[in-house]
Amino acid sequence: MTAKSPSLPRACALVGPFASGKTSLLEALLLASGSITRQGRIKDGTTVGDSSAEARARFMSVEPNIATTTYLGESWSFIDCPGSVEFQQDAYNALMAVDAAIVVCEPDPARAVMVAPVLKFLDERKIPHILFVNKIDAAGTRLKETLDALQAVSDRPLIMREIPIREGDAVTGYIDLVSERAYKYRPGQTSQMIKIPDALKSEEALARQELLEHLADFDDHLMEELLEDIQPPTDEVYADLGKDLAEDLIVPVFFGSAENDGGIHRLFKALRHDVPDPGVTAARLGIQSSGGPLAQVFKTVHAAHTGKLSFVRVWRGEFTDNQTVGGSRIGGLYAMTGGTPTKTAKAASGELVAFGRLDPVATGDALGSDEPGLAPWPEPLKPLFAFALEAEKKGDDVKLTGALAKLSEEDPSLGLEHGEFGELVLRGQGEIHLQVAIDRLRSRFNMQVVTKKPTVPYKETIRKAVSVHGRHKKQSGGHGQFGDVHLDIAPLPRGQGFHFIDKIVGGVVPRQYIPSVEHGVAEFLHQGPFGFPVVDLSVTLTSGSYHAVDSSDMAFKTAARIAMSEGMPQCDPVLLEPILLVEISVPADFTAKAQRIVSGRRGQILGFDAKAGWQGWDTVSAYLPQAEMDDLIVELRSLTMGVGTFSWAFDHLQELIGRVAEKVVELRKQALENA
Known part of the structure; x- marks a missing residue:
């Protein structure tokens, strides 16, 4: 294979179901590149990723974790995305900023369906992705059955890049189907090249032929070679793999063990040779190759010490600290590894960095030159679960609303609304999702809150019409209070709301007091006999009387409320x-x-x-x-x-x-x- 020219900085996202081993894979990739000298463990809380208190407490990723490293002279950024479906918004947003995705899964056919949503997202947007079957060293692994199950949920053909070498039930190495070389795993080191076992030569030949036939579906020249029984040059096969991956025509499949350093160097080398350059990714996203500096925000964080950070992928040109973008000046430029920002002077095309203190900028925004053809950003996920919140400390309501607004800016799949009964309702993707948000309120904003289920917005209405009389008369020295009304209360068809009808003739209720009667009725309807808002009824003012001195707007408003409170229980009220x-x-x-x-x-x-x-x-x-x-x-x-x-x-x-x-x-x- 010919040597590969150095690439611009590239980025990959690690995605896949919860507990598939994405964070462990990030550790293994960083170890393979020399960025760390010892692989951290999730259970020990020693990983580069999942460094936040919320993640460590739950032994799971609850936000994207970013790490930048160098491998064989090339710069790589990896985004370890949460696997839980409750934090899927962050994964989808991160996928918009990378050149390719590594979909991590377990060798269990029963769990293959869990990969379907992310595969669908990737294919809808033609994002190149490879499949890494992790935990291949677990007892009883069923690789073939797993791949069959995964193919059933993938719109693109899965292409085996290697086949396993087994010793008993254990997978101890692999045969690369392109180079036709065999390797034995050596934890902590690159794999050792060995001879292809005789027992696997026929299986390897069949698997390689199947790989070539899949590639030939997209390459007429390769198809001609196969039909003429010509073995294609290795370089041609590698070129087809890279091209087809970049166009999201195929999904190459690798396997290994992230925790025990099996197959990690092979995976990294495949990324190096097959993942498209940022220029190819930019073109896929509708970004022109020429023009001024351009970056796009894929994640927003309000950090305790640095303030607002806008995580961006630089698609074109160069950005420096204090540069003005989007009408604001960059207040700090940071490279990220885990949860630790490191100041840097500039960021060039392909790099993944954070811009500080760009307050007006939101996730999904393009910064720099206008780019009208930019691919649409993913819509926020619709809320599926809710808590009603109130500040534990009285007087902190405004502070609470402001903190929740910042968390919603960080995660667009969180939603904030004021309920019908004055409740502050936080909506999200599930109970853990909202619990993490509450933990962040406490740790970042020093906000203690009380939670409960939101009040269901029941209504009430009536099933029977009545006529009712309401009189308010009060004398307490000086001017008194006098209002007198006759009301007809009647049900309306469902969905008609509230109708007020004025049928006063002869001025028995002066014209200036009639709006007060309507206001009194409407105020009562906020809370009917059952305690809920009343809907779908009409109230007709038919008659009344007044006093030239003692009548007032307030007196008629009170008389209307008296009439409604006496009449509604007689109307056969019913809950809606x-x-x-x-x-x-x-x-x-x-x-x-x-x-x-x-x-x-x-x-x-x-x-x-x-x-x-x-x-x-x-x-x-x-x-x-x-x-x-x-x-x-x-x-x-x-x-x-x-x-x-x-x-x-x-x-x-x-x-x-x-x-x-x-x-x-x-x-x-x-x-x-x-x-």
Whole structure:
């Protein structure tokens, strides 16, 4: 193979399911490149990645971890992305900033479906990616079955780059199918070249032929060579592999052991020769090769000591500290390894760095020259779980809102809203996702909070019409208070809201007081007999009387409230429950389980169909009461190996009666008494 020319700095993201070994792989790559002298362990809290308190406490990645190193004279940046689906937004954003992804998985066919969402994201955006089957040294590994299962969830053909050498049940090395050389693993060192075992020569020949045939699907010249039984030159095979990977036509497959340094140097050398240069990546993203300096933000962090950091990939030109971009001046330029920023003077094309104190800049923003053809940034993931929060210390509400706004800027899949009952509601991708956010409130912003389930926005309405009289008369020396109204209260069809009708004739209620009557009615409707807002009714002002001296706006407003409080209990009030239209997405093997979840939560199944663009997946449509949505995502993930998800939207209000309604009213009464 001819020597490879040095490349511009390149970047790879490590992605894959939780516990597949991405952080261990990052450690192994850093050890192989000489950046560290000893490989850290997650259980010991000694890894370069997962350095935050939130990650260490949970023994899992909860944010992207960045490390830059040099291997055989070339600069590499790796982004170790969280594997938990609850932190998927960070992984998706990081993938927009790299030249290729390493998809890490375990040699377990039952877990292959867990890789499907990230593979789908990669293929939709044509991001080059290779597959690294980790933990190959575990007992009972089933590599072939695993690859068959992975192929079922990959839109691109999986291309074996090597086959295993086994001693008993243990994988002790590999045969490279391009160079046709065999190697034996040596932990802590490069693998030792050995002769291809005689017992594997026929298997190697068949596997190599299969690799070449896959490549020939995209190369007519190679196809002609194979048809004429000509063995293609090794350089031609390597060139095809690099080209097809860059175009996301194939997914090369490697295997090894990150914890025990098996196959890591082979993986690194493949990255070096096959991963496209930043210029190729920039072109894929719609970035022109000529023009002024250009960088794009893929992650925002509000750090305790450095302030706001905007993590960027430089696509073109050069940036320096104090340079003005996006209308703001860069307040510090940092290279990153783990959680430690190191000041640097400049950043050139291909590098992955952090810009300090660019307050107006958001994740996804392009900095520098305008680039109208830039690929669209991933949409924020829709929220699936929620907590209502309040500051533990009175008077900290404004501080809490500001801190939550910063966390939402860091992670767009967090959402903040003010609920109907005055609650501050934080929404996210799951319980752990929100717990990490709460931990960050405490550690970064010194904010202690109390959490609870958000109040379900029940409503109430009426089923019977009544006529009612309300009078407010008070004499306490000087001017008194007098207001007198007759109201007709009647139900309206669902969704009509509140209508106020004025039928006063003859001036029995002076014209200037009629708006006050409407205001009094509307104020009462904020909290009906059950304690919830009242909807879908009309109130007609039919008659009344006034006093020339004692009548006032306040008196008529009070009279209207008196009439409503006396009349509403006579109108046969009923509770209304919010019903959501929910679309549950699961692999087809789990469709029946998804339907049982719906049935067990008082839901109404509307049907199911194949999920568009997702081979082997279904979408179950259903109506579900909002009250039953609290931990839906927790149950769904636990029954679908973590890959099930859903989307939701409010659909309608539905009457709720019986014991469930009585319990809701009783809890509301208690909440109002304790408020």
